Amino acid sequence: MIGKLTGFIAATHTPFLANGELNLSVIEKQAAHLEATGVSGVFICGTTGECHSLTLQERMDLAERWSAVRRGTNLKLIVHVGANCLTESRQLAAHAQSLDVDAIAAISPSYFKPKSLQALIECSAEVAAASPALPFYFYDIPSMTGVNFPMSDYLEKAAVRIPNLAGVKFSNPDLMEYQKCLHLANSKFDMPWGTDEYILSALAVGAIGGVGSSYNLAAPIYRRLLSAFQRVDLKSAQAEQYRSVQIIDLMIQHGYLAASKFAMNQLGIDLGGVRLPLTNLEETQKRSLQLSLQTLGFYDWIAL
Ligand SMILES: CC(=O)N[C@H](C=O)[C@@H](O)[C@H](O)[C@H](O)CO
Numbered sequence: 001m002i003g004k005l006t007g008f009i010a011a012t013h014t015p016f017l018a019n020g021e022l023n024l025s026v027i028e029k030q031a032a033h034l035e036a037t038g039v040s041g042v043f044i045c046g047t048t049g050e051c052h053s054l055t056l057q058e059r060m061d062l063a064e065r066w067s068a069v070r071r072g073t074n075l076k077l078i079v080h081v082g083a084n085c086l087t088e089s090r091q092l093a094a095h096a097q098s099l100d101v102d103a104i105a106a107i108s109p110s111y112f113k114p115k116s117l118q119a120l121i122e123c124s125a126e127v128a129a130a131s132p133a134l135p136f137y138f139y140d141i142p143s144m145t146g147v148n149f150p151m152s153d154y155l156e157k158a159a160v161r162i163p164n165l166a167g168v169k170f171s172n173p174d175l176m177e178y179q180k181c182l183h184l185a186n187s188k189f190d191m192p193w194g195t196d197e198y199i200l201s202a203l204a205v206g207a208i209g210g211v212g213s214s215y216n217l218a219a220p221i222y223r224r225l226l227s228a229f230q231r232v233d234l235k236s237a238q239a240e241q242y243r244s245v246q247i248i249d250l251m252i253q254h255g256y257l258a259a260s261k262f263a264m265n266q267l268g269i270d271l272g273g274v275r276l277p278l279t280n281l282e283e284t285q286k287r288s289l290q291l292s293l294q295t296l297g298f299y300d301w302i303a304l
């Protein structure tokens with residue numbers, strides 16, 4: 001097992017060319033940018049990576065490139081393998097285990113939803129068993145999957161069914177449930193926090209790391225937030241968290257994923273646009289977002 005995930009893990013965007021094809025050649029630059037800004041790892045092919053808009057082959061190509069690129073860096077690599085078809089998830093999990101990666105994670109199937117916690121655990125067990133040598137994280141994201149079970153119950157029951165269960169990537173704002181998970185089994189489980197705009201609240205109750213989309217863009221803000229928190233300078237930590245809230249709010253207004261990809265492009269990491277069913281920003285939206293980011297102070301906030 002890898003030990004717990006600490007620091008800020010970027011849930012990476014998937015780079016596309018102008019014609020919509022995968023652009024693996026940017027990953028080296030993407031990794032260098034993340035490492036330079038103090039990110040501790042990457043979580044690939046997740047929500048931010050538009051997992052459900054990628055083919056199996058593309059997901060495997062991404063995993064292969066990232067596992068090659070992160071060699072020689074300090075970045076941890078977690079591969080998201082969740083899919084509606086569990087056989088495909090298992091294929092991705094087995095493929096990940098054949099590479100140099102640190103862990104896998106999977107969301108629940110969500111078109112047909114598990115009706116019981118036990119059925120959800122059986123889904124996880126099938127996926128986790130396809131890569132028994134890798135730590136497995138359940139990726140709980142009810143806002144996207146519509147599947148919502150208490151994660152403390154999940155962990156208690158799944159622990160006896162899934163030998164390689166490492167914890168939960170908790171993209172769920174329920175801080176009471178989060179605390180129950182943190183305190184289970186002598187804090188055995190790793191619980192990376194998944195809602196960047198509340199990370200200060202999560203740190204306050206015991207989080208030690210987060211996986212999220214805004215660490216791609218704004219890791220320096222979160223690093224200052226963490227060091228302020230560690231020296232108990234709550235005023236400064238709150239100010240940094242509010243910067244993150246303002247950036248995320250602005251992105252949401254423009255269409256979160258397309259806007260955050262556009263912002264990465266502005267930083268010189270050319271990730272291209274998003275795939276349908278998501279839609280890209282119109283020229284006027286690009287101009288308004290760019291102006292708003294400048295007015296906010298975004299570029300100063302993330303300067304190294
Ligand atoms: C719904 C979603 O994509 N959640 C992400 C992680 O799981 C977060 O990192 C958010 O993108 C971020 O907190 C902004 O809301």
Ligand SMILES: CC(=O)C(=O)O
Binds near residue numbers: 011043047
């Ligand atoms: C944010 C996150 O964890 C994801 O994109 O999957």
